[in-house]
Amino acid sequence: MxxxxxxxxxxxxxxxxxxxxxxxxxxxxxxxxxxxxxxxxxxxxxxxxxxxxxxxxxxxxxxxxEESINSAIKIEDIEEKEEINGEMVNAPLVGTFYSSPGEGKDNFVKIGDNVKKGDVLCILEAMKIMNEIQSPRDGKIVKILVENEQMVEYGQPLFIIE
Incomplete structure (x- = not known):
């Protein structure tokens, strides 16, 4: 008012x-x-x-x-503490991260999986639209940085591919 x-x-x-x-x-x-x-x-x-x-x-x-800044600091801490070998796959949009195509179904990828360029890594839901996030190159999944059904920000790291 x-x-x-x-x-x-x-x-x-x-x-x-x-x-x-x-x-x-x-x-x-x-x-x-x-x-x-x-x-x-x-x-x-x-x-x-x-x-x-x-x-x-x-x-x-x-x-x-302050909460937003703290989230950004946590991401930076992960990047600084660990030696990152490989390419980071970042979220191209804000949305909800899904590691599998549906409840009770296998995840698209898990740590240690070999992927080819174009393979689906996850789904990001934004405004009820399911967006498949594809691997930018051939490689091996060495780290998954987010949990299933977690909200992600634009540019937030999702995977590391070696």
């Missing part, structure tokens, strides 16, 4: 016969009592409530940003 909507609601309540009004929506609490406080006090309370909501949104945004 934005500031102009709140002002409009105050105006409507003020013009009505209601003497008290209380509403909570999306973390914003609006309380009104006619005749007990000046309109200036109501505006200050409204601004304070709006500021508190804005602070909560900023805090959540900050937490999500």
């Amino acid at each position: 934005d500031y102009s909507s709140i002002k409009e609601l105050i105006s409507i309540i003020n013009d009505s016969k209601l003497t008290t009004f209380e509403m909570e929506l999306d973390g914003v609490v609006l309380k009104m009592k006619k005749g007990e406080s000046s309109s200036q006090k109501k505006d200050e309370d409204l601004k304070e409530t709006h500021h508190e909501s804005k602070s909560k949104v900023e805090k959540k945004r900050s937490e999500l940003k």
Whole structure:
């Protein structure tokens, strides 16, 4: 709820016969009592409530940003700690990683499998569309870096092929 909507609601309540009004929506609490406080006090309370909501949104945004940075650091840690020999296959899009064509079916590949260029390594589901991710070259799967049904980001490493 934005500031102009709140002002409009105050105006409507003020013009009505209601003497008290209380509403909570999306973390914003609006309380009104006619005749007990000046309109200036109501505006200050409204601004304070709006500021508190804005602070909560900023805090959540900050937490999500920190979580995203921590995920990126974990990926970098994997890359730094292990000597990577081979080519990394990265996610070409954001989606859900599937290691097999369906529940109860064998995985497309497992560690140690030899693959040829064009072999399907996994499926990434994005917007209900199943995208087959193919091997960019002939080689051997030496590492699978994600779990089945895990959400992956664009550019996130999925496999290492030697």
